[in-house]
Amino acid sequence: MTIRRMGAVLAELVVALMIAGAAAVIGISLLVTAERRTRADATADRTTQAARDVARILTAEIEAALPESVAVRGDTALDLQSHLAASVACVASGSVIVLPGAATSAGLPFTYVRQLPEAGDLLLAWDSTNAGYWFAAGVDSVSPQPYGGGCATTSGYRTLADSLAPIATTRLRLNRTLPATVSAGAPVRLYRGARWFLHRGSDKTWALGYRRCANASCSSAQPVAGPLASFADTGLSFAVLSPGVITISVKPVSAAVRSKFSVAIRSAPDGPPNAPP
Amino acid sequence: MQRAHSGFALPLAIVVLVAFSLAIALIVDGAVSTFRAASADFELARAGAAAESALAEALDSRLDTAVLHLASGTVLSRRASAAPDSVETTVQLLVPPMVRILVVLHSRHAGLRVSAGRLATGRLSPDQVSAGDLRIIPTRSAWWVPIP
Numbered sequence: 001m002t003i004r005r006m007g008a009v010l011a012e013l014v015v016a017l018m019i020a021g022a023a024a025v026i027g028i029s030l031l032v033t034a035e036r037r038t039r040a041d042a043t044a045d046r047t048t049q050a051a052r053d054v055a056r057i058l059t060a061e062i063e064a065a066l067p068e069s070v071a072v073r074g075d076t077a078l079d080l081q082s083h084l085a086a087s088v089a090c091v092a093s094g095s096v097i098v099l100p101g102a103a104t105s106a107g108l109p110f111t112y113v114r115q116l117p118e119a120g121d122l123l124l125a126w127d128s129t130n131a132g133y134w135f136a137a138g139v140d141s142v143s144p145q146p147y148g149g150g151c152a153t154t155s156g157y158r159t160l161a162d163s164l165a166p167i168a169t170t171r172l173r174l175n176r177t178l179p180a181t182v183s184a185g186a187p188v189r190l191y192r193g194a195r196w197f198l199h200r201g202s203d204k205t206w207a208l209g210y211r212r213c214a215n216a217s218c219s220s221a222q223p224v225a226g227p228l229a230s231f232a233d234t235g236l237s238f239a240v241l242s243p244g245v246i247t248i249s250v251k252p253v254s255a256a257v258r259s260k261f262s263v264a265i266r267s268a269p270d271g272p273p274n275a276p277p
Numbered sequence: 278m279q280r281a282h283s284g285f286a287l288p289l290a291i292v293v294l295v296a297f298s299l300a301i302a303l304i305v306d307g308a309v310s311t312f313r314a315a316s317a318d319f320e321l322a323r324a325g326a327a328a329e330s331a332l333a334e335a336l337d338s339r340l341d342t343a344v345l346h347l348a349s350g351t352v353l354s355r356r357a358s359a360a361p362d363s364v365e366t367t368v369q370l371l372v373p374p375m376v377r378i379l380v381v382l383h384s385r386h387a388g389l390r391v392s393a394g395r396l397a398t399g400r401l402s403p404d405q406v407s408a409g410d411l412r413i414i415p416t417r418s419a420w421w422v423p424i425p
Binding site for chain 1: 289348371
């Protein structure tokens, strides 16, 4: 005979409730610990990320900058000519230079643009006179040229497909006349004056700040990466501890320790002598 | 006499297992996010270093003097692969004797895809050691830039 018992006795119920309670307490405490740990990890990540961002931005800026323009101002600001574009002159005549398009329908382009050039930027064009030097001029105006602006398909720097597409070239008017020895095919670089510094925002937080500079005057500041420790706590500092090497110290706002890293200015070791621009 | 027992053991075990799984999932998720960020940074740095090496190699290589007779705008390109990297090295002939060297490296490792590029400007000069060859001498200033 089988006796089917319906429900549980009180003792069973009490034991089950106690076990469930204990399991719930353990589970909840585990969840709380995990959540706290995740939150702490996220804060640490953000702190590390702020230091990482500053390191990545400044390393990229210094390495690609015009080497002789990199200068430490005081110990909380760094001035440099920031790299905008690398190209080739398709047309070089008078005070006008035309650069091929940054895109091409086949192969690799002759122009690489990091930021679009604007009036006030610095242009360097290679002058092959003697051992060669970089001829420097300011950019007065920039205009896209959908139909080539004189950059012919026979030049070798604009394909027929690019012309038919049409892929625009860029025409730059300079504040100086190009020497006759700067001709089509001359390597061209474009730079923009910049200042990187420890910036205090209107919300009283500190960050890596950027100012665009031209002709000894700088525009308003923009915060770029942070938050960093305050000026009093040396959130960001620059130093030249050995020639050609910039050492940067950065301390995110909630970090216990500061990060230090060094960036070498990339001057070619054995290039031809360079006449001053 | 048999008794069919209907207690709380199974639902309780399920609840406990779910709670534990959730806690472990949270911890593992945090660890994986941190690991991924670190891996991406590491892979980018490694790709950058590999592109630097490839550029140094390209600058050390020699070109035949015949390239001086090629038209401006001519592009010479070669590709090399060694897992996990593939490197494309391109020489663009500009106004003689100027050239540009572009190195573009693509890497795929541990599910991460990264790319790094370097561009250098130089001039061709007769090689003093090997007659009939040309070497590339980088311009002293503004000779190097990373490219997207």
